[in-house]
Structures are given as C-alpha cells and as structure tokens.
Amino acid sequence: xxxxxxxxxxxxxxxxxxxxxxxxxxxxxxxxxxxxxxxxxxxxxxxxxxxxxxxxxxxxxxxxxxxxxxxxxxxxxxxxxxxxxxxxxxxxxxxxxxxxxxxxxxxxxxxxx
Amino acid sequence: xxxxxxxxxxxxxxxxxxxxxxxxxxxxxxxxxxxxxxxxxxxxxxxxxxxxxxxxxxxxxxxxxxxxxxxxxxxxxxxxxxxxxxxxxxxxxxxxxxxxxxxxxxxxxxxxxxxxx
Numbered sequence: 001x002x003x004x005x006x007x008x009x010x011x012x013x014x015x016x017x018x019x020x021x022x023x024x025x026x027x028x029x030x031x032x033x034x035x036x037x038x039x040x041x042x043x044x045x046x047x048x049x050x051x052x053x054x055x056x057x058x059x060x061x062x063x064x065x066x067x068x069x070x071x072x073x074x075x076x077x078x079x080x081x082x083x084x085x086x087x088x089x090x091x092x093x094x095x096x097x098x099x100x101x102x103x104x105x106x107x108x109x110x111x112x113x
Numbered sequence: 114x115x116x117x118x119x120x121x122x123x124x125x126x127x128x129x130x131x132x133x134x135x136x137x138x139x140x141x142x143x144x145x146x147x148x149x150x151x152x153x154x155x156x157x158x159x160x161x162x163x164x165x166x167x168x169x170x171x172x173x174x175x176x177x178x179x180x181x182x183x184x185x186x187x188x189x190x191x192x193x194x195x196x197x198x199x200x201x202x203x204x205x206x207x208x209x210x211x212x213x214x215x216x217x218x219x220x221x222x223x224x225x226x227x228x229x230x
Contacts, residue, residue: 036221043119043206043223044157090156099145101219105156 002027002095006104014112019081021107023074023091030096033074035065038088038106047089050074061085081111115141117209119222126197127230133193134225136207142187143209147219148180151204163190187212197229 003026013019025031032051036044048059050067058064065076074091091104116139126132136146144165149157161182162170169182181193190209194201208221 041204041224041226043117044208044221046220099162100147100159103156106154108154 002031002093002098002102004091004093004102004104006089006091006107008107009105010108010110012110012112013081015083016080019076019078019085019109019111021076021089021091021109023076023104024072025074025091025093026072027093027095031074032094032096033065033067034092034094034101035059035063035074035076036090036092038090044090047076081109083111083113085109086111115209115211115218115220117207117220117222119205119207119225121225122223123226123228125228125230128198129196131193131195132197132227133191134205134207134227136190136192136209136222138188138209138211138220141209142212143190144187144212145210146184146190147208147210148182148190148192149206149208151206151224153204157206160192165190194227197227199229202227202229 005024034049035047038044047063048057050057055067063078067074089107092101094101118137120135146163148160150160151157159172160175163182163184165184165187171177184190204224204226206224208219210219
C-alpha cells in the first residue's frame, strides 16, 4: 500500500527566510512523488514532481524538492519565502503500477511579514 | 498548459434534491478522471475513478448509488449527488489524466463547494 506522511500541521516562517515542508512516503515499488499547493476555496496547483533522474527537482515559483530514497523523503524547500507562499501544501505519491494518488494530510504554511 | 474546469464553482441546495457537478478537460482528452472530496482543513479523499465508456470504480465506503458518476466523453465527467443531505456538504475536486500522456500526469479542477441546507 502507498501512503504519505506530512508530520507538521502548520509551518510558520518569516518572510525572506528559508521554507521547508516535510514529507515522507511509503510504497511497495518505485515512487512517483508530487507536491501541490492549494489556496482557499481553490483546486490544487501542481508545483513539481519526481519521476526519475536527478534527486533534486526544481519546480514552479522557486520551489524545489529533494528525493531521498534511503530516508524515503521528499521535502519541499524554498530559499526565501514570500507572504504570497502562505497556503496549504500537499505531498502525494503514486507507486509504479498504481492508478491512484495518495495524498498527505497537508501542511498549512504561514509566512509572516 | 492543461486546464480542467468544474461547474458550478459553488452550489447551495435544499436537502433531498440532487446536484450535478461537471468536470471538463478543456484542451486535452482524458480517458481517466478522478473525483475527490475534501473537508475543511483536511486532505483530499478519493471517491471514485471515472473511466470513459465504462463504469466508475468507487473507493471503499463510497456509495455508488449516492454519488453517480458518468464519463460520457473524453472531455467530460459528471458527479451527481443524489438526495443530498447536510452531511454531503463539502468541497468536491476532480482531476483528469491525459489520454496517451505520461502516466504520472494529473491535472486538477478548481473545485466545487456544495452546501446542503
């Protein structure tokens, strides 16, 4: 079975400081990993994905994530947070051969001006 | 980029009525679409997988007679909440996977807020 854990409910960070949102996963086979962002009353917007290749993945809006197979992690990072980055962030995984995405519970990110 | 739309964006209805939500892929064809439900400050819960031309596959615990799904074409899937009750109030989000595209791609609609009085 595939699953995702996002251990923190909320991440608070000062504007301009580095932002990290944690994600660990569990799959039976090869993982496909995704990060999405959701603003209030909106659908999910794709940020980035890891399928294969380089462990460091760069995505939209200056975000990046590093795939770490030994730690089964895929933490989302941004070097300098903006107030507009305040939103709900979801990590998701799909194992090879499975048609469905498994989502984490989400992390509320609050960037303080 | 691939765009998925949902209509309506929000709907308020009386208890006992039925509500239909449309999910459209605007610039691509989608053999497979997914319907999710999201409660406030919670994650997305997959309700069903909708396949064009065949019956939807429902997740455990989701009543197929309550949540009717029709995937009539490669660009349209509909979710009908039948005999809606206040506990059906939620945010419903669809996503679409491009036909013949990378198996990992999935694009999400903007969601529909359903409120049942």
